[in-house]
Amino acid sequence: MTAPVTTAEFPWSDVWGQDAAVQTLRHAAQDPASLSHAWLITGPPGSGRSTLAYAFAAALIADDPTDEATMRQVLARTHPDLTALRTDKVIITIAEARTLVERSYFAPSAGRYRVLVVEDADRMVERTSNVLLKALEEPPERTVWVLCAPSEADLLPTIRSRVRALRLREPDAEDVAGLIARRTGADEVIAEQAARHAQRHIGMAQRLAGDESARRRRDDTLRAVLGVRGVSTAVEVAGRILQAATEDAKTLTAERDAAERASLLRTVGIAEGQAVPPALRAQISALEDEQKKRATRSLRDGIDRVLTDLQSLYRDVVMLQFGQGEALINRELRAELDQLAAAWTVERTIIVLDAIATTRESLERNVAPLLALESLLITVSSGRTP
Structure with a gap:
């Protein structure tokens, strides 16, 4: 009888709490008969989708389970037979998708397979998704696609029908x-x-x-x-939330931006503090444009984290209103939550939860973050949609 697969074996050692998924992919990497040409790994944020995708890529590209040198190269994202797409922008562009498709038709140069990993497949709009369809439907021999997304519903049905889905478990x-x-x-x-x-x-x-x-x-x-009690405090708190999210985004991106600029300047032979020649300014401008797009993504991710926290807050209120106070997320605020649960009706709490979902949708449609947050907090203060 075969011993159960554990995540302690290389290259799966960084994959945590997903033994069943590891067993499926490890078997597929070693058995061509069970290997699909395209996979979709889904699971909630933080479940390890990308980590698992690269471990799978390493196992596919390596000659055998003992080829640790190749697997380490894949995990470092430096192997020539790995093409990875992880966008720092709000969406994956058509140009990025076309480049990925072009790479998919190259034969493996050193490994057993060419593997294409798309970490944020849910960030493709319909036109971009359509670029991938033919490549997913008729991939070249020894080419494997690995898409990652929160759920199957985040991708078009035409994409879902061309991949083998693998759902990750949510950890305790x-x-x-x-x-x-x-x-x-x-x-x-x-x-x-x-x-x-x-x-x-x-x-x-x-x-x-x-x-x-x-x-x-x-x-x-x-x-x-x-503490929001009316329009004036709603506007004030919305501004504070946006300011905090902006500062957080700057903290997360500033060091990386500076390192990228310094690296580019070194590559083109410009010393620190030296003026950039006119002929090279276009390259600097292109880098700055990419960094601005990444900053926008980082800010939106920061606001989304705030919305997730607010969702947990009013989820706790609903739980208390139904007499289920044993599994609260925000236990430290129990006194305030008890007071709110007693003061509000369940219907009002549901209105606020719906408003949080609407705010997310508004931000995805590029509504100004401050206006979206103000509208949300006015609903919180009044129990009615503005």
Whole structure:
């Protein structure tokens, strides 16, 4: 009888809590009869979709399970038979998709397969998705596509019909807390709180556990929203949320932006502090444009995290209104939540939860973030949609 596959084996060692998925993909990598030409790995944010995708790519490209050198090269994203697309922008462009399709027709140069990983497949609009259709339907021999998305519903039916879907399990909060404690050295109380507040999102839980300012910022935001009592405070708190999200986005991107600019200048032979010649300014401008797009994505991701936190807050209120207070996400705010649950009707809480979902949709349609947040908080304060 074959021993059960564990995630302790290379290259699967960074894949946590997804033993069944690992077993499926490991078997597929070694058995051509069970290998589909296109895969869709789905799961909630923080479930390890991308980590699993690259582990699968490493196993596919390597000559055999002992070819550790090749697998390490794939995991480092430097192997010539791996093409990876991870957008730092709001959407994947048609140009990026076309480049990916072109690469898919190259034969493997060194490994067993050519693998194309699309980390954010849900960020393709319909026209962009259509670019991939033929490549997914009739891929060249020894080419494998691996798409990642939160759910199958995030992709067009025509894309879903051409891939083999693999759904990842959502980890338990206790398991995430244990993992975060081991990774960060945080004490058990902070690790448990981080896992709970991040709603089992491993990456976010790790950040909360290791960054006291992030924990404080989350708490301040929730308390400020609970204190909204009218239009004036709604506008004020919306501005504070946007400012905090903007500063957070700058913190996350500033160091990377500076490193990219310095690297580009070194590549073209310009010393630090030296003026950029006119002939090279177009390259600098192109880099700056990309960084601005990434900053927009980072800001939107920051606002989305705030909306996720607010969703957890009013989810807790609904739970209390139905007498289910044992599994609250925001236990530290129990007194305030009890007061709100008693003061509001269930219908009003549902209106607010719907408004949070509407705010997400508005931001995806490029509505100004401040206006979207103000509209949301006015609904919070009044129980009616503006």
